[in-house]
Amino acid sequence: METETLEIRQVAPTFAAEVHGLDTSRALPPRDVEALVGALDRYGVVILPKVFLTPEQQIAISEQLGELENSDEGSPSFKKLRENMKYVDSRVSEISNIAQGDTLLEETDIRRLFTFANQLWHSDSTFRPIRARYTTLSAVRLPGQGGDTEFADVASAYEALSDEDKTEIDGLLGVHSPTVVMEFMGATRPDGGGFVSEYGTQLRPIVDVHPGSGRKFLSVASHCSHIDGLPLPEGRSLLTYLREQATLPQFRYRHRWSLGDFVIWDNRSTLHRACRFKERTQGRQLVRTCIKDL
Template identity: 35%
Template sequence: MRIEKRHPHFFAEISGVDLSASFPEEILSEIVQAFADHSVLLFRDQNLNDEAQVAFSQRIGPLERSFVDNLGKNRAEIADLSNIDKDDQLLKKGSDRDLFLSGNRRWHTDGSFKIVPSLGSALSAREIPQDGGETEFADMRSAYDALDDAMKRRIDKLTVEHSFLYSQGKIGIGYMTDEEKASVPPVRHPMVRSHPESGRKAIYAGRHASHVIGMPMEQGRALIQELNEFATQPQFVHRHHWRAGDLVLWDNRMVMHRGLPYDDTKFRRIMHRTTLAGQAEK
């Protein structure tokens, strides 16, 4: 197995391992350590089906059941983030599912709107558009390290309210029933999170971050926007150009990401995600 960095701060490519195979525990330990070190890992030429993706992901840690409607075609652990409908046709622009998926084009961390946020995500590219549709990742560890001491002191003890209804409300939530809305109440998380193994700190923000507890609404939102903009400067960002067969594994505690536009009225983009379950912080 070989590990090669693709960005000065984070994001590494791992080659020489078949994720669909029953590889030794020693290899798994190396992958887990690389995940802790680099926060985002790329595995090329994997061509996984859902069963193999779930099996590999479960070796990393327990999985969440999907929050995303998988159209009845996939396992409960699979979130289908594809731009096709239940009849395998391209989504209609402005449809409920199209609106839901459009939120992924804004900087975010998966599951920050949950009481126990998602630890990580593994996204498998089954079919990709000819142009566009890349995913950008922002290293929130390096962004935190680059803050001046005054800003670090300012944010280290702050708490932020995260809300799916706040973030998705900017796009449209008319498709959600009252029961669905009630299932995603606002939650509170630290503005700065620490990695449990490395101890490195990271800014924890993104589109689901609504406001800062104990701070006037507009002032808190201005601070969140300032931090999001700071953390997504080019020196902290890596753009991944997908190939069919790629699997990318990332740490939601340490990075943000967003999908880039493509012509979704012309091209199919078939992407399946498994999500590593987080643990309640003590």
């Protein structure tokens, strides 16, 4: 498909597209921003192959899509984490297993926990009062093998549900909190106690509507702990089923990174997860921004 300025090539059966023709070296003109938002509404995941953005260029493009999350916001533990990170600007964060001094993270480094948690299907910041509308990642350093990012099209997955399933989940609210993921990952406080969420819990519809496309989508990120008003086991059983439906192979796209790739995704119409790699022996570093869903 060609818009006036961009060449768009869909890369998975139902969603995800490479976009060519954007001049990312400077601020985007308004018509390109509009075309980019239109592509995100339509494809959910937009890939700009090998554009090699600097963190400053990545911030500039991200800010054209909306207000950026501050990675410290509401979270003293994130602020502490950033003290060790290479990019100290709180508008970016790093997905990385590399420490200052270019060594791999120590076994006990808490950042490893976050990268393992990213291997669960999720949608960014659903546990915060304001979820992330978009996330951007730039590939700075990649392992020899693995370390892909996988995406799922949760709008097409919703549409493929049976009418009976659609009726059953209509109007249900999911309860989101980082605690469910952190407990699953075995996170503990330094004193050995259990993980305590700094965000409380957020209620979000299990079936939401995307304002850009008008399509319904399944909101079943791993941070959705249970279903409001349903007994815990019943709600978790339903969530497990819906996550399976949302991530069936026909609704997936797997991004095999090349250095310099810049990927933007819409956290409403997609789920994503990091794929495993040999993180004890190989380095992987991506620069990340998150745009608030205001």
